[in-house]
Amino acid sequence: MAKKTGEKYDAIINAAVKVIARHGYHQAQVSKIAREANVADGTIYLYFENKEDILISLFAEKMGQFVTVAEQTINEQTTVEEKLRTLIYMHFYQLAKDPDLAVVTQLELRQSDPALRQKINEILKHYLQLIDKLIQLGVKEGAFSPDIDPLLARYMIFGTLDESVTNWLLKERKYDLLSNVEPILRLLLHGLKSA
Amino acid sequence: MAKKTGEKYDAIINAAVKVIARHGYHQAQVSKIAREANVADGTIYLYFENKEDILISLFAEKMGQFVTVAEQTINEQTTVEEKLRTLIYMHFYQLAKDPDLAVVTQLELRQSDPALRQKINEILKHYLQLIDKLIQLGVKEGAFSPDIDPLLARYMIFGTLDESVTNWLLKERKYDLLSNVEPILRLLLHGLKSA
Amino acid sequence: MAKKTGEKYDAIINAAVKVIARHGYHQAQVSKIAREANVADGTIYLYFENKEDILISLFAEKMGQFVTVAEQTINEQTTVEEKLRTLIYMHFYQLAKDPDLAVVTQLELRQSDPALRQKINEILKHYLQLIDKLIQLGVKEGAFSPDIDPLLARYMIFGTLDESVTNWLLKERKYDLLSNVEPILRLLLHGLKSA
Amino acid sequence: MAKKTGEKYDAIINAAVKVIARHGYHQAQVSKIAREANVADGTIYLYFENKEDILISLFAEKMGQFVTVAEQTINEQTTVEEKLRTLIYMHFYQLAKDPDLAVVTQLELRQSDPALRQKINEILKHYLQLIDKLIQLGVKEGAFSPDIDPLLARYMIFGTLDESVTNWLLKERKYDLLSNVEPILRLLLHGLKSA
DNA sequence: AATGAATGAGCATTCATTCAT
DNA sequence: TATGAATGAATGCTCATTCAT
Incomplete structure (x- = not known):
């Protein structure tokens, strides 16, 4: 209709x-x-x-574009490390370039009803699958350790990026989010341990 | 009053x-x-x-106990690695043992107003400072790389734990959250990279 | 327009x-x-x-046909009793043959605004006048008692027919409405009293 | 609740x-x-x-009182004819003494949703059963003809009373409804036929 | 201290009607 | 003639908070 x-x-x-x-x-x-x-x-x-449909559509449209662009750009990269760098970069870039959208998806939409959250999670799945594929590839090509649990690895990657963006917003975007790409890439790749 | x-x-x-x-x-x-x-x-x-005060007090009381117990137990550990393991363990253990509380703090309370979220973040700060101290110690003692950005490291640690618990809840606690302690410790310490 | x-x-x-x-x-x-x-x-x-005009026109068109046909058929009858039988028969027959129309005029259109009801009543007047003429004739010819109040007699005739059709519809047309013509004719002519 | x-x-x-x-x-x-x-x-x-509950309760309360009082007064009468006279009288009296209520039950509430109509009909049933019992008694005691169809007789009685009240309201209560009790009683008892 | 009846502001959604094409 | 996208007024119900008892 x-x-x-x-x-x-x-x-x-x-x-x-x-x-x-x-x-x-x-x-x-x-x-x-x-x-x-x-x-x-x-x-x-x-x-x-109805109103919920506006919010779902909003998320679907914007996240759809996001995933499409992110996937394309990642596919253009050759090494897994380069792909992961691109993922982090795209994640930060897309939200940094549209702060309104960042606030909406990162903070406001999380206040929504469980019913809406559920539908948002469905849409988010496509992005999470993008991460999953990256991890799979990294393990297969030997760039990532075969011992890592792929699901936990995804929790780490997404959790780290998500927490980073949320804090950047809560700190009112007082610094350049993109300047965090390299240090976070290093953290995710090498962890905390000193060499 | x-x-x-x-x-x-x-x-x-x-x-x-x-x-x-x-x-x-x-x-x-x-x-x-x-x-x-x-x-x-x-x-x-x-x-x-008022109603908000119930929710803030709820979070303050429960999180207060949480931080106190976590801090004590961490302080009993000698090495930084052991302290980090304990942090992960306590984080998971405290939420796994009280699923009602886990659902409330991890999922439901995040639907609250920005005003309430703000106050919850204030309370959460004590826990985040616990993580910050751990990172500081790790760097100081040489266990963690001196190159890591302490704030980003905290985002990684907290984001990973938070994302792990949330997913465990969304998957209806179908697996033992505590079995993730060691693999996540390894991920945080060594990152994704193969040796 | x-x-x-x-x-x-x-x-x-x-x-x-x-x-x-x-x-x-x-x-x-x-x-x-x-x-x-x-x-x-x-x-x-x-x-x-406007919308009301559709409903009024609907009622006017259908009721117009109804009254015209009923009047013609009644005029073909010679005795007053035969005319009353025909009135009852036509009333039931016209509604029984078009159940959609019956539902609309008998049940649904009665939910309309007083303003619309008023206009419907105007249209209905032609039918009521048909009944009035019949009563007048009956009294004049000595078939009906000179003591009856013509208006109340009309209330009885129309009220009985209307109530009969409504109940037939509410009972989902599970019986043949036309089988009621004779018993109702007897009731209206002789009333409840035993001979 | x-x-x-x-x-x-x-x-x-x-x-x-x-x-x-x-x-x-x-x-x-x-x-x-x-x-x-x-x-x-x-x-x-x-x-x-909810709002519907107000209207149903209104009808139930008022109709409940109505039926109770009517039933009592009818039971005090000895002959069937006297009982029928009382039924007509009570029906008219109760509505004539409270014109607001008459307008509401007779005209306005009939505009309500099928769902509400349905519930109103349930309540109305008690009144119709009162009429049914009267007819049954009349036939049993020989006051009413054994040939009458009891259901159609009820349609006649209720239809006549209902139509009378409705018209009295539509004519803005310009005459005394109670003056119709006797003539309508005669109509219902003896019908239209001249002696 | 404790009660619980009463308050009243706030909002998504429908649908008859219009008018530019 | 015919279209159909756009309009915008109108309302039942919830629930945090108060205050007389």
Whole structure:
């Protein structure tokens, strides 16, 4: 029923990002999003099933683009190390270049209902699979230790990146997130231990 | 005004944990918590300023115990490696032994308002400082590389543990979280790289 | 402004009957009627002033046919008793042969606004006048008692028929409505009293 | 959950009757009823599950009283004819003495959803059974013809009374409804036929 | 100290109608 | 004639907090 394309579809999603980033998840009323998108309240429902659908679509669209671009760029790299560097870089770059989106996906959307969280996790899976493939390749090619548990390795990579971005946001983006790419790459590759 | 001690104070906090774990953050009404604690709705407000205060107090009480016990046990260890192992163990152990609390702090409380999140972060700081001290010691004693950025190292440690616990919960605690202590210790110490 | 004739005019009215019978008065949106009639929403407003006008026109058209046919058939009868039998028969027959229309006029349209009810009553008046003329004739010819109050007699006739049809519909048309013609004729003529 | 007794329970029901009678079914918002009852909107929901529950309770309470009083008074009569006279009288009297209630039950509540109609019909059943028992008795005692179909007889009695009250209301109560008791009794007993 | 009845602000969604094409 | 995308007003219900008892 809801026509999920078109100029206004995009306008509404971008308005939602803006409103949520500016006013917070719990103050992002449909009417506020509509006003920001320069459409009537009712127009929202020509493009989205309901409010939750706006948020899911928002996440799906943005995360979809994210994963697509990240995957392409990673595939262009030859060595596993280079691929991991690219993953970290893309992860940080995509969020650093759109701070509103960063706030929305990293902080605000995490306040949502379990039902919405569930759907967001479904979308996030594609990104996690990207990491899983990278780990698999690293082990296969001998770049990563065969002893590592691939799932735990993924927890470490994603957990580290996620925690880094969250803290960067909580510290109000006072430093350049991208400057962390190399040190975090080293940490993930070599761990804490001194040589 | 609010008398933050007494039998009923504890009863209300424990009731809150139970209710939130069972019904979720957004279905944890004050009246439900009061009923679970066997007190009248109004009585809640003799012990807590408002609903947010219940949640903050809950987190403060439980996290306070957590940090105290963790710190003590870590201090009993001699080597840095042993201390890190203990940190991971305590982190996992404390949440594994009280699944209701784990669900509340790890999943449900993260749906709360930014204002509450802020205060929770304040409380969390004590735990993060525990990690920071450990890293500092590791570098000082030569166990950890002098090149690591201490803050990023903390992001890695906390992010990895946090992501591990969250996934364990989302997978409905189908495996033994404690079996992950050693592999995660190895990951954090040596990273992904093959020897 | 509204052009109240033409192929589409009829199509929209018949679509309205179908949609209301199938989905109920409160679920009979203009867009649903338009879809059923294979026209665009906006086209409706080329033939009808507004939604209420569809319903009034529906009732007027169908009731108009009803009264015309009933009047003709009654006029063909010679005795007053035969005329009353025919009235009952036509009333039941017309509704029994078109169950959708029966549901719409007998049940669904009664949920409408007082404003609409008022206009429906105006249309219904032609039918009630038919009954009134019958009573008048009966009294004049000596078939009916000169003591009866003509208005109350009409209430009895119409009320009995109406209640009969409504109950037949509420009992999901599980019996033959026409089998009630004779017993109801006897009731109306002789009342409850034993001979 | 809803506490269906008490001073405010009655106040809300009476306020609902007043508001619906004055403004019509579709303009009887919960907030309007609350204001009329001198309680807060939220208080409504301490006594009723939801808006529909107000209307059902209204009908149940008033109809319950109606049936109880009618039944008692009818039982005090000895002959069947006297009982029928009493039924008609009580039916008219109860509605004539409370015109607001008459408008609500006779006109406004009939605009309600099928779901609500259904529940109203359940309540109405008790009244219809009262009529059924009267007919049964009449036939058994020989006062009514053994040839009448008891169900159709009920349709006639109720249909006639209902149609009479409705028309009296639509004619804005310009005449005394009770003056119709005797003529309608005669109609129901002897029918239209001249002696 | 404890109670619990009462309060009232706040918001997603539907759908009849319009009008530019 | 015909279309259908866009409009925007209107409302039932929840629940944290208070305060008279």
